[in-house]
Every structure is written in C-alpha cells, then in structure tokens.
Amino acid sequence: MGGGVDYPRTENKVGSCRKDDKHLRGIVDMGSNGIRFSVTNLAPPASRILPTLISYRLDIGLYDAQYDPVTGEQIPIPDEITDAIVAALLRFRVICKDLKVAEENIRVIATEATRTAINSAQYRKDIKKATDFDVEMLGKExxxxxxxxxxxxxxxxxxxxxxxxxxxxxxxxxxxxxxxxxxxxxxxxxxxxxxxxxxxxxxxxxxxxxxxxxxxxxxxxxxxxxxxxxxxxxxxxxxxxxxxxxxxxxxxxxxxxxxxxxxxxxxxxxxxxxxxxxxxxxxxxxxxxxxxxxxxxxxxxxxxxxxxxxxxxxxxxxxxxxxxxxxxxxxxxxxxxxxxxxxxxxxxxxxxGALFRELDPKVRNHDPLEVATKGFATESADEISDLIQAAIPKPSEAGGRAAPKSVDKHMIHAFANILYVHSPMSKETASTAALYTTSTGLMATTHGVSHSDRALLALMLEERYEGELPPRDAEFKLSLQDLLTSEEVWWTMYLGAVGRVVTKVYPAAVIQKKEPRVKIHAEWASGLGKHKQKEGIRLIFRIKKVHNDPMMIKESLEDHIKDIRRVGKKKNWVGGKKGWGIYIDIKIQEVKHLE
Known part of the structure; x- marks a missing residue:
C-alpha cells in the first residue's frame, strides 16, 4: 500500500548504523525446533518496540536430532548438526559485521535442547573452538x-x-x-x-x-x-x-x-x-x-x-x-x-525477553503505537494531539458517560503522529492505504500492539481520509470493526472526522502556538437539538474573529463540520437507527481572543 510515497524517515534511523553501534544487539536463540538469528536496534526513542534490522531462521530441530529415528533412543547431538550450526554462526558473524554490531553485543543463547543433550558440554566446547562464541545456557527457571x-x-x-x-x-x-x-x-x-x-x-x-x-x-x-x-x-x-x-x-x-x-x-x-x-x-x-x-x-x-x-x-x-x-x-x-x-x-x-530485560522500566512503559508513529510526527504533532483530545468530553461527574478506555491519550497521540502520512496520495488510494497501515503497512512490524488497538488506529485513519473504499476493501473494514465493540467503532468514526477537520484547518500540519487558528471544547450535555430533547456531545469550535481572513477558517469549518455532524445522526450510527451512537451538537463561536 502507498507505493511511491516519500514517507518521513524515522528519527532513530533504524536502518542506518554507525561503526560498532552500541545500540545494536545480535542474538542467536538456539531453540528445540529451530535456531533464530536476529539483529535489533535498541536506540532511543524506538527501543520499546524492539526494532528488528534482520531476522531469519535455521530449520534445524535440535531436539529431534538427538533421537535415533529407528530405536527412539537419545543420542548425542550429531557432528553434522554441530557443523551446520557452526557454519550458520560464522555466517551470522559476517552479517553482524556488515551491520556494524559490536562483537561484545552478539549473544548465543541456548535452552532445553542444549541443556539436556548427552554431549552438551562437548557440543558447546566445539562451537566455542570453531566460532569463538560462548554459548549461554539458560537454566530451567x-x-x-x-x-x-x-x-x-x-x-x-x-x-x-x-x-x-x-x-x-x-x-x-x-x-x-x-x-x-x-x-x-x-x-x-x-x-x-x-x-x-x-x-x-x-x-x-x-x-x-x-x-x-x-x-x-x-x-x-x-x-x-x-x-x-x-x-x-x-x-x-x-x-x-x-x-x-x-x-x-x-x-x-x-x-x-x-x-x-x-x-x-x-x-x-x-x-x-x-x-x-x-x-x-x-x-x-x-x-x-x-x-x-x-x-x-x-x-x-x-x-x-x-x-x-x-x-x-x-x-x-x-x-x-x-x-x-x-x-x-x-x-x-x-x-x-x-x-x-x-x-x-x-x-x-x-x-x-533478553532484549526487553535490558530496557529501563520507564522505557518499557512507553506506548508501542505512540513510539512507532513518532518517526512520522510533524513538528506540531503534540499540539494536534491536544486539539483532537479536546474533542473528547471528560467523563461525566456521575460516571455514566465517557469515551472507551481504549481511546486514551496514547491512541490519540499515535493518531496525531501519523495523521498526515497518506495525505500526498490520491483520494482513490489514501483511505485504502490508511486502512491497512497497522496490519500490512507502515505499522505492521510494530511489536507490542494488540489487534484491537491496530483496528482502532487503522479505522480512525481511514475515516480521516473520508472513509471511501472500493468494494474489495469494504469487507476488510467490516472485519476490522468486528474486533471492536460498537461503541469503539462509533468513536473511530467520530475521531476520524475530527481529525479530518483539523487537517483542513492546518493543511501544512503547523500550529503557531502563540496564534492558534482554532480551539476545541467538548462536553456531555442535555437539551440539545432543535427540540432540546437530545443528550449527547456539545462540540464547540472557537475561532478568532478576523475581517477578510485569508485562511477562511470559518468557511472551512462550516464546509467540513458536517462530516462530524453526520456521525451523530441516528441513520449513521453503528447498526443503524437502533444501533450505538451519540448525538452531536456543533457550534462555531467567533471570539476576539483565543485563550
């Protein structure tokens, strides 16, 4: 998805390495059913998601290799298996050298199949002699x-x-x-x-x-x-x-x-x-x-x-x-x-686990989606996040009305970070590319994210680009919605529409802190609608009154807030008129000063 688009480069430059980069880790996991080789970059700020530079597997069943296929009796690890592993380790050393992984940051970790081998000590000694790699053998606990x-x-x-x-x-x-x-x-x-x-x-x-x-x-x-x-x-x-x-x-x-x-x-x-x-x-x-x-x-x-x-x-x-x-x-x-x-x-x-063990608790606490999207953030991403967050009413004092817990500040910040990434694409492709972002696109390799969170972010992004899809992708959108509650689906529609309005007010993704163009306020309210009988969200866009405004903020808002208002109409609720949704009342207020 999104071929030909020049996406922003990530700040931590995951794909580039200096000479003997101290943040790179080469790990060989010698398991029972296969041996896995990988190089990971633990450089901040992306270390929480364990960005992988290279990963591959040697299909050697170390456990099965220790049993005679005829008698079923346990035998020593055969020499030909040891030789194949030695060859693979020497190849991995060359790859690590190409990637500038410091020799002291390469680890070979062995588990049960090595621990219980009849010739475990000799097997590890042979590897050490041939490769100079020490095999770290983990105990059971x-x-x-x-x-x-x-x-x-x-x-x-x-x-x-x-x-x-x-x-x-x-x-x-x-x-x-x-x-x-x-x-x-x-x-x-x-x-x-x-x-x-x-x-x-x-x-x-x-x-x-x-x-x-x-x-x-x-x-x-x-x-x-x-x-x-x-x-x-x-x-x-x-x-x-x-x-x-x-x-x-x-x-x-x-x-x-x-x-x-x-x-x-x-x-x-x-x-x-x-x-x-x-x-x-x-x-x-x-x-x-x-x-x-x-x-x-x-x-x-x-x-x-x-x-x-x-x-x-x-x-x-x-x-x-x-x-x-x-x-x-x-x-x-x-x-x-x-x-x-x-x-x-x-x-x-x-x-x-060996990599996560190295991370400080503060780093472990970083939200994976927020970390993964940081490299795509514009200079005003924090301000844009605050603006979108302001469209979510604070929980009511009675505790009866609130946004879902899954729609938290981390999710909104991730949304704001990646809000403009697909904007260079045509209308025919932007919504589709955004929809696949978290499953097969830009965020697919992000480690540490639940499938429901992937669905939440993808659906908000797709709605931000007007949510229009060709038939082949409409079914995929429905299947993503199936991973969420009806309430969560509605909020993806609402926040996606809010995000779209924000991009119309700030098309260059730049907010001048001292001269903002719009302020947003949202609250739970009753007495809404033409007959003052509805309950829902009162959403207010405050703008500075400017004569002959060259940015035409008021006109732009009036043209696009209808997309948000549409989400609040019963016929567009999740499941139709008898489904799940919230009524939305929207006002534009012109003021002398934006505080």
Whole structure:
C-alpha cells in the first residue's frame, strides 16, 4: 500500500548504523525446533518496540536430532548438526559485521535442547573452538523468566498466567506488567518436560508395543500425572490473591502463550477464523486472542490439522505435534482452578525477553503505537494531539458517560503522529492505504500492539481520509470493526472526522502556538437539538474573529463540520437507527481572543 510515497524517515534511523553501534544487539536463540538469528536496534526513542534490522531462521530441530529415528533412543547431538550450526554462526558473524554490531553485543543463547543433550558440554566446547562464541545456557527457571519477559514485550499491559511451549519443555508462571514495572512469581517459573516434540514422543512411546486398551491405560496414568504436576505448580507459584479473585469473578484466568508449540495452535485458530464467515483481518500472531470455547475445542483443531491441504504458518512438523498440544491443552484446562477465560498469543520468546530485560522500566512503559508513529510526527504533532483530545468530553461527574478506555491519550497521540502520512496520495488510494497501515503497512512490524488497538488506529485513519473504499476493501473494514465493540467503532468514526477537520484547518500540519487558528471544547450535555430533547456531545469550535481572513477558517469549518455532524445522526450510527451512537451538537463561536 502507498507505493511511491516519500514517507518521513524515522528519527532513530533504524536502518542506518554507525561503526560498532552500541545500540545494536545480535542474538542467536538456539531453540528445540529451530535456531533464530536476529539483529535489533535498541536506540532511543524506538527501543520499546524492539526494532528488528534482520531476522531469519535455521530449520534445524535440535531436539529431534538427538533421537535415533529407528530405536527412539537419545543420542548425542550429531557432528553434522554441530557443523551446520557452526557454519550458520560464522555466517551470522559476517552479517553482524556488515551491520556494524559490536562483537561484545552478539549473544548465543541456548535452552532445553542444549541443556539436556548427552554431549552438551562437548557440543558447546566445539562451537566455542570453531566460532569463538560462548554459548549461554539458560537454566530451567531462568528460561521461564526470560520467556515471560518476551511475552511481556508483546503487550502494553499483562496480568495473568504465562505458558511457554517449546519443543523439549514447557514453562509456566504468572506475570504482571503495569506501567513498565514487572512482577513475576517469586519462584520464577516451573518447568516441565512437556514440550511439543517431547510430548509427541512420550505419547507414542506409551502406546508402542501395546494393545489399544493397554495404551489407553498408560496414557490415562500419564495424564493424571501431568494434571497433578500442574495443580502443584499452580500452588507453588504463589499467584497473587487479586489475580485469583478476578479469575473467580470473571470465569477464568487470562493465558499469555508463547513458544512454537502454542504459536502453531494459535495459527490453527487464526486459520479457522479466516475461512469461516467474515475473514479475520490480521494475520499477525502477536496480539491474537481466542476465547475459552475456541481455545479448548481440541477435536476441531485436530481435524483441521489432519485434513486441511495448507495452513498458513503451520509446517508439517507442527501438524504432527498438534495431537500432543491438544492433549496438553486438555490437561491444562482441567488442572487450572477457575478455568481459562481467554488465551492471548505472543510472538515474544527468549530473544525478545533478553532484549526487553535490558530496557529501563520507564522505557518499557512507553506506548508501542505512540513510539512507532513518532518517526512520522510533524513538528506540531503534540499540539494536534491536544486539539483532537479536546474533542473528547471528560467523563461525566456521575460516571455514566465517557469515551472507551481504549481511546486514551496514547491512541490519540499515535493518531496525531501519523495523521498526515497518506495525505500526498490520491483520494482513490489514501483511505485504502490508511486502512491497512497497522496490519500490512507502515505499522505492521510494530511489536507490542494488540489487534484491537491496530483496528482502532487503522479505522480512525481511514475515516480521516473520508472513509471511501472500493468494494474489495469494504469487507476488510467490516472485519476490522468486528474486533471492536460498537461503541469503539462509533468513536473511530467520530475521531476520524475530527481529525479530518483539523487537517483542513492546518493543511501544512503547523500550529503557531502563540496564534492558534482554532480551539476545541467538548462536553456531555442535555437539551440539545432543535427540540432540546437530545443528550449527547456539545462540540464547540472557537475561532478568532478576523475581517477578510485569508485562511477562511470559518468557511472551512462550516464546509467540513458536517462530516462530524453526520456521525451523530441516528441513520449513521453503528447498526443503524437502533444501533450505538451519540448525538452531536456543533457550534462555531467567533471570539476576539483565543485563550
């Protein structure tokens, strides 16, 4: 979207590096199902969203490589696997050198598959000798802690249970992230040998050489053992009382899930949501959520994994592990007191956790969308944000009327930052490009943003460009709206229209602080409308009375506030006349002085 437009360059110059840039981090995450290589720029102001310069994966299953395909017995990591990893590490060193990553800022981090290898010590020694890289081997508890940090990096706020499902192991803990400050179980995390690959192998071994009935007995014993272990872990983790009470009241715990095993499960759910009914609009796993009934519908997901010809982002290896993951999901659902309310899927893991660990709590508290849009902000973005914010009435004293919590100052600031980006485009393309900004466009790679927030910003931007779409994109807009409440959808229409009016008053995106052209005031009011019978928002545009005003502010406002007024008419409410909306009464006041 938006090809040919010369977008502003980001302030932190994510794509450019000085010699041995101290902010660059090269990380190799040696997992059980694959080895991931990446270079990230932690330079301010964008460090909160962990901007990635390069990322790729070596398809080596380090866990599977340690088992004889015939006997099933564990064997040392084969020399040919070590040689392939050494070659990949040497290649990564060259890439890091090209990007000017300081040698001391390159880390090789290993987890369960390396920790439990028969020849772990020799394997790491061989890598050190051939590459001069030290392999940092995380212990069970630390792996869980770092993985939890990786999950936290993918959300603005977290409060719930965190589970990381790798190939060889699974970790569980609880986590809170609030205003950049992290709280985690004093026990760290509890680790189990229930990784997707390990569990697949275990379940097969329980049935090997046995009748179906005998196999069922062995599997049932193992299931009971797993359930007992999960219940004990729940007790040992010392989950905060307030989190438990909230789970009791709301019908279960929120789960935050990471690791390849759970991501595969998430992609199966995403696949189902994109082939039935209105297609789910966002194909990013981070921030994707599933309710309890969908998450626990293991028979449907197993059937899809067996029968579907091709599933987006689910490899054949992941398909083979689906029955084991389904088994795990069933046991977890049974073991958790108070059940599961919702499952949130995270892209973050050890790599993101190691990076997030370096950030100061103040930096962690930065709003990801606000950070990501900062590089596109005009010089008056703060003033424009204040102007749009002024169109949102403060909560009524009775507490009955207020804008949704999701439409907060951070969302408005992000909106203001990127308000003018698509303005050079034609009317035929601007709304469409704006609509895709957060899913496949400029903001698609932004780490730490929920799908609902992506939908909010995209819809406001699309409305800012008059909201006119060709038929092929109208369905996509509806699917984005499906991610929000009717109330939130209405506010995207309203604020998008307000943003459009602001751009007409300030087409160059420059506000002279000492000589503003307009002031906005909004309040909840009753007695509105022709017959003084309506309740809603009283929106006032105050302008300075100027004789023969060359900017024609009054005329411009009169020409465009009708777009805002239209949002307040019942026929345009979300769901029609009987749907959700707010009446809007708009006035233009001319004054001698703008205070």
């Amino acid at each position: 630390e792996e869980g802690y770092v993985g939890a940090l990786g999950v936290a990096s993918g959300f603005s706020e977290v409060s719930g249970l965190v589970m990381d499902l790798g190939g060889g192991s699974m970790q569980i803990t609880w986590l809170k992230l609030h205003k950049g400050h992290l709280s985690i179980s004093p026990k760290g995390s509890v680790s189990f040998p229930y990784g997707a690959a390990a569990l697949t192998r275990k379940l097969a071994s329980l049935r090997k050489g046995k009748s179906e009935e005998e196999g069922d007995v062995e599997v049932a014993k193992f299931r009971a053992e797993m359930k007992f272990n999960f219940i004990k872990a729940y007790q040992d983790l010392e989950i905060p009382t307030d989190m438990v009470e909230k789970a009791k009241a709301e019908g279960g715990f929120p789960l935050y899930l990471s690791g390849g095993g759970f991501r595969g499960w998430g992609y199966l759910l995403l696949y189902l949501s994109q082939i039935h009914g209105r297609h789910y609009p966002i194909s990013l796993i981070n921030g994707f959520s599933a309710d309890q009934s969908s998450f626990e519908d293991v028979e449907k997901l197993k059937k899809v994994a067996r029968q579907a010809e091709k599933i987006f982002r689910v490899s054949d290896r992941r398909r083979q592990q689906v029955p084991a993951v389904a088994f795990l999901v069933n046991v977890v659902a049974e073991a958790l007191p108070h059940g599961i309310k919702v499952a949130h899927f995270a892209q973050g893991g050890v790599r993101e």
